[in-house]
Amino acid sequence: MTSIGTGYDYAVSTYSPDGRVFQIEYASKAVDNSGTAIGIRAKDGVVFAVEKLAQSKLQVPGTNQRIQGVERHLGMATSGLLSDAKQLVTRARSDALNYRNSYSASIPVKTMAEQLGMFMHAYTIYSGARPYGCSVVLGGMDDEGPQLYMIDPSGSYWGYRGCASGKGKQVARTELEKLKFDELSARQAIKEATRIIYSAHDEAKDKEFELELVWISAETNGRFERVSKEMVAEAEAYTQALLNAEMDDDE
Secondary structure, eight states, X not given: OOOSSTTTTSOTTOOOTTSOOHHHHHHHHHHHTSOOEEEEEETTEEEEEEEEEOSXXXXXXXXXXXXXXXXXXXXXXXXXXXHHHHHHHHHHHHHHHHHHHHHSSOOOHHHHHHHHHHHHHHTTSOTTOOOOSEEEEEEEEETTXXXXXXXXXXXXXXXXXEEEESTTHHHHHHHHTTSOTTTOOHHHHHHHHHHHHHHHOOTTTSOOEEEEEEEEEGXXXXXXXXXXXXXXXXXXXXXXXHHHHHHHHHO
16 A cells, blocks of 8 residues: 555544545554454354464463453454553443443443444544544343444444454455355354454464354353353364365365
C-alpha cells in the first residue's frame, strides 16, 4: 500500500484528494499483519478462535491472550496491535460495568458493539489522535440469543454469522461460507474453528502459533469460558485427520 500524495497521511482528520483516510488504512494494515481471529455464531452459542503467533520461543504459553472476557455473557477476540486491544478491552469492561450500575442488568451484545464502535470512531476524527490498530470480534449471548459482531479500525461494525480478521482472513472467510450455521452446534463449531485456523496458517511463511479457543453457549450456561484442554485436543485431532485425508487424496 502506497500513500499517493505526500502529506495527506500526517493527520487522521485529513482526506486525500480521492477521499481516502490513510491513517485508517495503515491501522487496517496492522490488523492484516496479525494472526487470524475468527468468530462463529452457532445455533446455541458463539465460538472464538485465534491464531496467536509466537513472538519468541522463550514466551510462556497462555500469556498475552487475544481473547478476553468483557462480561459473564460477553467476550471479544482481537487482531492487530496487542497494546491497543488491551485498551479496548478495558474500555469495554468499563462500559459494561456502567450499564450494569445504571440498569441493574447485563449489557446487550448489540449495545456493546455500538458503544465500542463509537469509541473507536472517535479516534478517527481528531487530528491529535490516531485510529486503534486492531479489529474486534465481539460476541456473546443475551435475550436475543447468540450474537456476533466485528468492529474494524474505523469504528464501523456489522453483525455476522461468521467473521474473520488478520492475515489469514481470506482463506478463513472462504471456509466459513461453507458452514451451515443454522445446523451447527457450539461444540461442533469448536472443531470447525480449529480446522479453519489451521487451514489459514501458512507454515512456510508464518511463525509457530498457539491456538486460543473460547466459547459462550448453552452448555456453559451462557457464560464466557475457555475451551478445556481435552476439547482442544479433540478438535486438533479432528483437524489433523482431515488434513491427512486431504494429503492422501492429493497423492
